[in-house]
Amino acid sequence: MKASCTAVRAGAVRSVVALLLVAGVVVGPSAQAAPFTLFESGQVRPLALSPDGKLLFAINTPDNRLEIFRVANNGLTHRGSVPVGLEPVAVAARTNDEVWVVNHLSDSVSVVRVDADGQGGVVTRTLLVGDEPRDVVFAGPGRRRAFITAAHRGQNAPFDPKLTTPGIGRADVWVFDSDQLGATLGGTPLTIISLFADTPRALAVTPDGSRVYAAAFHSGNRTTVMHELAVPDGGEAVGGVPGPNTNFAGVRAPEVGVLLKHNGQDWVDVLNRSWTSSVRFSLPDKDVFTLNANANPPAPVNGPGSVYSGVGTILFNMAVNPVNGKVYVSNTEARNDLRFEGPGTFAGSSLRGRLHESRITVLGGSSVTPRHLNKHIDYDVCCAPTPNAESEKSLAQPLGMAVTADGSTLFVAAFGSSKLGVYSTAALENGTFVPSTANQILLSGGGPTGMVLDEARRRIYVLTRFDNAISVINTTTRQEIAHLPMYNPEPASVVEGRPFLYDARLSSSHGDSSCGSCHIFGDFDSLAWDLGNPDGAVKANPSPIVPILPEFGDDPTFGQSTAFHPLKGPMATQSLRGMANQGPMHWRGDRNGGFDAATAQPNSGSHDEAAAFKQFNPAFVDLLGRDTPLTPAQMQKFTDFVLQVVYPPNPIRHLDNSLTPAQAAGRDFFLNTTTFFHGSCGACHVIDPEANPSEGPFKGFFGTAGQSSFDVEPQFPKVPHLRNAYQKVGMFGAPFVSGNSPIDPFLGDQVRGFGFLSDGSVPTLLTFNSGFDFHPIFNSVGIPNTPEGHTAKRNMEQFMLAFDTNLAPIVGQQVTLTAARAGVAGPRIDLMVARADAGECDLVAKGRLGAHEVGFLYVGGGRFTSDRQALPPVGNGPLRAATVASGGVLTYTCVPLGSGTRIGIDRDLDGARDGDERAAGTNPADPTSHP
Numbered sequence: 001m002k003a004s005c006t007a008v009r010a011g012a013v014r015s016v017v018a019l020l021l022v023a024g025v026v027v028g029p030s031a032q033a034a035p036f037t038l039f040e041s042g043q044v045r046p047l048a049l050s051p052d053g054k055l056l057f058a059i060n061t062p063d064n065r066l067e068i069f070r071v072a073n074n075g076l077t078h079r080g081s082v083p084v085g086l087e088p089v090a091v092a093a094r095t096n097d098e099v100w101v102v103n104h105l106s107d108s109v110s111v112v113r114v115d116a117d118g119q120g121g122v123v124t125r126t127l128l129v130g131d132e133p134r135d136v137v138f139a140g141p142g143r144r145r146a147f148i149t150a151a152h153r154g155q156n157a158p159f160d161p162k163l164t165t166p167g168i169g170r171a172d173v174w175v176f177d178s179d180q181l182g183a184t185l186g187g188t189p190l191t192i193i194s195l196f197a198d199t200p201r202a203l204a205v206t207p208d209g210s211r212v213y214a215a216a217f218h219s220g221n222r223t224t225v226m227h228e229l230a231v232p233d234g235g236e237a238v239g240g241v242p243g244p245n246t247n248f249a250g251v252r253a254p255e256v257g258v259l260l261k262h263n264g265q266d267w268v269d270v271l272n273r274s275w276t277s278s279v280r281f282s283l284p285d286k287d288v289f290t291l292n293a294n295a296n297p298p299a300p301v302n303g304p305g306s307v308y309s310g311v312g313t314i315l316f317n318m319a320v321n322p323v324n325g326k327v328y329v330s331n332t333e334a335r336n337d338l339r340f341e342g343p344g345t346f347a348g349s350s351l352r353g354r355l356h357e358s359r360i361t362v363l364g365g366s367s368v369t370p371r372h373l374n375k376h377i378d379y380d381v382c383c384a385p386t387p388n389a390e391s392e393k394s395l396a397q398p399l400g401m402a403v404t405a406d407g408s409t410l411f412v413a414a415f416g417s418s419k420l421g422v423y424s425t426a427a428l429e430n431g432t433f434v435p436s437t438a439n440q441i442l443l444s445g446g447g448p449t450g451m452v453l454d455e456a457r458r459r460i461y462v463l464t465r466f467d468n469a470i471s472v473i474n475t476t477t478r479q480e481i482a483h484l485p486m487y488n489p490e491p492a493s494v495v496e497g498r499p500f501l502y503d504a505r506l507s508s509s510h511g512d513s514s515c516g517s518c519h520i521f522g523d524f525d526s527l528a529w530d531l532g533n534p535d536g537a538v539k540a541n542p543s544p545i546v547p548i549l550p551e552f553g554d555d556p557t558f559g560q561s562t563a564f565h566p567l568k569g570p571m572a573t574q575s576l577r578g579m580a581n582q583g584p585m586h587w588r589g590d591r592n593g594g595f596d597a598a599t600a601q602p603n604s605g606s607h608d609e610a611a612a613f614k615q616f617n618p619a620f621v622d623l624l625g626r627d628t629p630l631t632p633a634q635m636q637k638f639t640d641f642v643l644q645v646v647y648p649p650n651p652i653r654h655l656d657n658s659l660t661p662a663q664a665a666g667r668d669f670f671l672n673t674t675t676f677f678h679g680s681c682g683a684c685h686v687i688d689p690e691a692n693p694s695e696g697p698f699k700g701f702f703g704t705a706g707q708s709s710f711d712v713e714p715q716f717p718k719v720p721h722l723r724n725a726y727q728k729v730g731m732f733g734a735p736f737v738s739g740n741s742p743i744d745p746f747l748g749d750q751v752r753g754f755g756f757l758s759d760g761s762v763p764t765l766l767t768f769n770s771g772f773d774f775h776p777i778f779n780s781v782g783i784p785n786t787p788e789g790h791t792a793k794r795n796m797e798q799f800m801l802a803f804d805t806n807l808a809p810i811v812g813q814q815v816t817l818t819a820a821r822a823g824v825a826g827p828r829i830d831l832m833v834a835r836a837d838a839g840e841c842d843l844v845a846k847g848r849l850g851a852h853e854v855g856f857l858y859v860g861g862g863r864f865t866s867d868r869q870a871l872p873p874v875g876n877g878p879l880r881a882a883t884v885a886s887g888g889v890l891t892y893t894c895v896p897l898g899s900g901t902r903i904g905i906d907r908d909l910d911g912a913r914d915g916d917e918r919a920a921g922t923n924p925a926d927p928t929s930h931p
Helices: 002-022 389-393 425-430 492-497 609-614 632-642 661-672 693-698 787-801 819-837 876-885 900-904 914-920
Strands: 047-049 055-060 065-072 075-083 088-095 098-103 108-114 121-128 136-139 145-151 171-177 191-195 200-205 211-216 223-226 258-262 286-292 307-309 314-320 327-334 356-364 367-372 398-403 409-414 419-424 440-442 448-454 459-464 469-474 479-485 528-530 570-572 814-817 842-849 852-860 863-866 889-895
Touching: 047 088, 047 448, 047 459, 055 075, 055 088, 055 459, 065 088, 065 108, 075 108, 075 121, 075 469, 075 479, 088 136, 121 814, 121 842, 121 889, 136 200, 136 211, 145 200, 145 211, 171 200, 171 211, 191 211, 191 286, 211 314, 258 528, 286 314, 286 327, 327 367, 327 398, 356 398, 356 409, 356 425, 409 425, 409 448, 419 425, 419 448, 440 479, 492 632, 609 632, 661 787, 814 819, 814 876, 819 842, 819 852, 819 876, 819 889, 842 876, 842 900, 852 900, 852 914, 863 876, 876 889, 889 900
Parallel strands: 200 314, 314 398, 398 448
Antiparallel strands: 047 055, 055 065, 065 075, 088 098, 098 108, 108 121, 136 145, 145 171, 171 191, 200 211, 211 286, 223 258, 286 307, 314 327, 327 356, 356 367, 398 409, 409 419, 419 440, 448 459, 459 469, 469 479, 528 570, 814 889, 842 852, 842 889, 852 863
16 A cells, blocks of 8 residues: 555656656736735845845845846846745845845745856745744854844744743744754744844944844934823913924913933923823933854843944944954934924924934944934025025935945935935044035935945946835946836835835925835834924814714714814834725824715715825925825825735734634634623724725724724824734833822833833833823723633733734745755645635745746645646645755745736736746747737
């Protein structure tokens, strides 16, 4: 019997391999629209040169590929394209033929073997790391050690992230020995270094490879907010909220919290009043960490100069001067210590046109020296039409950098300006540089994210994200001499709309600010801002109100005003992700389609997300300082783009989408326990993944159905979604007293200054102060203050950290199958097939059988279809066996529903499958080129 089974299996393997070799070419049907899911991941290290300088490697983020170019004196020639993971954001070349790619959404690193002359390549190993990895560098003995940044969480992390425990660092650096990756499923790291900061981003290495610098991403600026309960009622006159406390019409503002900033000694507000005794934590603001790459295992360096504070609020990239060892950190510094938007006299002198200052901070020894790149701007003058002489000198949102070998010149990619800045490092370090267009290189493609220097050919290669292309710059003439587009599967609405989020030359009269200044890569900046407007009018709230139980009468507001007062107090920056199908926008829902009387109907109006988003257009004038709003056509393009951005899968929930016992108990309470006011929690925070099927992949309610609700708060809020609670972990210690409970003890150093609720003032989903919880309903449902009651609350907390979102947890996950790793890869492949059968993802497999490039798409029933039309569907088992028998390699990836055909078997969706195009000599990445 055993011999018979072996013979059958061998026959199946031979048939699969044979069919792949002889599969014919079949002309496919007409082209169809490309299904595409927009995540808007921020690129970190988009380009790398091979050590011998002959190949340029570029990440193609929207197409999930590594592109390979041949480098010659006469320019770049595209040679190959290698499928990697979802949302690649960084690349580093370890050798001439081994390249590592960091896949942000897949929580993985692809190790790519490059073919001779760069004609292609294949992923030979997939390393599984923590959540949302961002950067990779090689350092240590022989540069064999790979350092990778990732958030301190994720299903592939071999530890409990302890999300509800204070004092835990939220930034990890995974370190692998590139010569000994280990036999485990995702690779065996030498160590995982946890740093006391929020999610990390950039890495840099000293010239000798002995030191690695790791930087937090949202590192903060030592600001926090005092909860409204701890602020005296009555306004500035009685020690409460700084004035003005009424709008221009004399309407009294609601009682709100107060923004605070640490001045080195005390927590002070905008009036310089101290609130230090009420803040129950400290923010050490640890920004950049120094790691000993040669240690066994690598570890943080101790002593002076080992940790740098005060570097910036949002840290993007780092570069090391190879001559003097100085570290340059591109960053923006938030001015949320200022208040108010709007063109009025009071508001106009504060925050308008001054959001995040673009800087490069110089680190040397133990010194931290920030340099404002736009020191020419007069922030007291606003707002000239764009472009103007001042705005054209500005550089916005500096990202990638490169330093010349002699250490004399620094090039900076100004993402929001479509330019490269050129600086004398000496002038930058001593602050004598003068902003000038003469020291800038204009790029034809927008949104430069990073670059590499090719000094042997006097060239710089720059990746421009707006058009997904590579610019070639002559460093002698400082002119762009070529621009090479990469294949881009993004729909036109994405490409045309993206610049309105980031382009500071278009958005602001100073040329240094855009919506993307605070909404970092379409997300948030982990801060709160007081964007009230004393010159604004009170507006009625057109949103529907969540009904209450009949026994409490007919008034769902309980007599509370639902109006939108223009002095709304501090509110946390919200993400631009996942806004489709979520109704009105802002914490209060005051960006609301219901203001338009022509569409103010129950099922349109307030629930019209496109109309709601267009209500942000005045912010281009009132906040960014533009002289006029966008035109209707421009705002439509911006709207079409932003409503496509989605949330990533929840990194806390199990990959099989199951819940832990605590999470399941919390979900049961959330959906089924009747509370004092509203029925269950789910009566307000609606969970309905299938709602509004017309929205396609953006359908569903994940904590909100767009209604407003009474919330025992001074303002009447929109019910918020709960998809990103896990991102807000890291602040502990409640700065207020509730009932008879004592104030929390001083809890020491914290990672973040903002937590939960609309203003970020509540530290945890369930605070340490047992008399107060993050949601007032917890105090009104009769849950006893007993061990059993506390367990019930903790279960709720665990569920909300693993809250439902648009995409299943399996989306993005990968595993690579080879003969040597068939045993450990098999169970993960089985899991991916099961989740595809459950309708949670499309499953694709890319790689090689023998020497032949192949692609497969799972079509259900245990079968895969090939990128060759003539090859019949092949079973899961025979496909694995063929891979092993042929000495092949196959990487399986769960991709968003609807994108499997494009990613797996028909890259350009022209109806001709990729394998048939390769056999016919046509281009699988050109819908106009097909057999």
